[in-house]
Amino acid sequence: xxxxxxxxxxxxxxxxxxxxxxxxxxxxxxxxxxxxxxxxxxxxxxxxxxxxxxxxxxxxxxxxxxxxxxxxxxxxxxxxxxxxxxxxxxxxxxxxxxxxxxxxxxxxxxxxxxx
Amino acid sequence: xxxxxxxxxxxxxxxxxxxxxxxxxxxxxxxxxxxxxxxxxxxxxxxxxxxxxxxxxxxxxxxxxxxxxxxxxxxxxxxxxxxxxxxxxxxxxxxxxxxxxxxxxxxxxxxx
Numbered sequence: 001x002x003x004x005x006x007x008x009x010x011x012x013x014x015x016x017x018x019x020x021x022x023x024x025x026x027x028x029x030x031x032x033x034x035x036x037x038x039x040x041x042x043x044x045x046x047x048x049x050x051x052x053x054x055x056x057x058x059x060x061x062x063x064x065x066x067x068x069x070x071x072x073x074x075x076x077x078x079x080x081x082x083x084x085x086x087x088x089x090x091x092x093x094x095x096x097x098x099x100x101x102x103x104x105x106x107x108x109x110x111x112x113x114x115x
Numbered sequence: 116x117x118x119x120x121x122x123x124x125x126x127x128x129x130x131x132x133x134x135x136x137x138x139x140x141x142x143x144x145x146x147x148x149x150x151x152x153x154x155x156x157x158x159x160x161x162x163x164x165x166x167x168x169x170x171x172x173x174x175x176x177x178x179x180x181x182x183x184x185x186x187x188x189x190x191x192x193x194x195x196x197x198x199x200x201x202x203x204x205x206x207x208x209x210x211x212x213x214x215x216x217x218x219x220x221x222x223x224x225x226x227x
Contacts, residue, residue, distance in 0.1 A: 045214060058214075090158070093159075103160035104205075105160065106157035107159040109157050111155075
């Protein structure tokens with residue numbers, strides 16, 4: 001059974017704080033993703049990583065950075081949290097075989113509130 | 116960017132009835148996926164259908180794909196209260212096979 005875990009289910013931070021969201025997968029997947037989900041806007045891709053130390057910007061990377069030092073771990077960093085980053089953050093992983101896309105396995109989500 | 120869009124946005128049915136949700140997309144795809152999300156939780160993958168397939172089944176779920184109409188449908192038969200969730204279609208990205216684009220979702224309520 002694929003398991004994707006996220007470090008926190010709920011998080012409350014203050015404006016200007018640096019925030020780290022951690023994601024770990026146990027299936028040796030090449031690809032890992034960070035999304036944010038907001039009512040009426042669906043899931044939007046923030047960053048994507050297809051290998052260790054490799055990353056690619058998604059649709060809304062502004063205000064975020066990522067780190068992937070080990071294959072199983074993908075971190076999302078909010079350099080200076082702002083209230084408009086209050087959202088549900090979802091991490092996912094998938095196999096990465098060139099030319100095909102595969103199902104993504106999601107973590108339970110982190111609901112971040114920035115006050 | 117390419118995106119699937121589900122229809123209807125919300126659906127309410129009685130337990131035991133069938134539920135049908137549709138997804139339309141804009142450009143050619145290699146595959147289309149359906150996911151379910153229970154309230155406040157992560158998404159769960161349901162079915163992946165490739166562009167050369169027309170229909171796929173998994174338990175009470177039936178997915179069809181019509182590439183000529185650029186649309187897909189998800190049918191849940193004999194619905195249960197536990198099927199209450201949001202359902203999303205996801206199509207592969209024009210720029211990368213590894214990424215997918217999620218639609219805004221259909222919210223399904225199954226009334227006991």
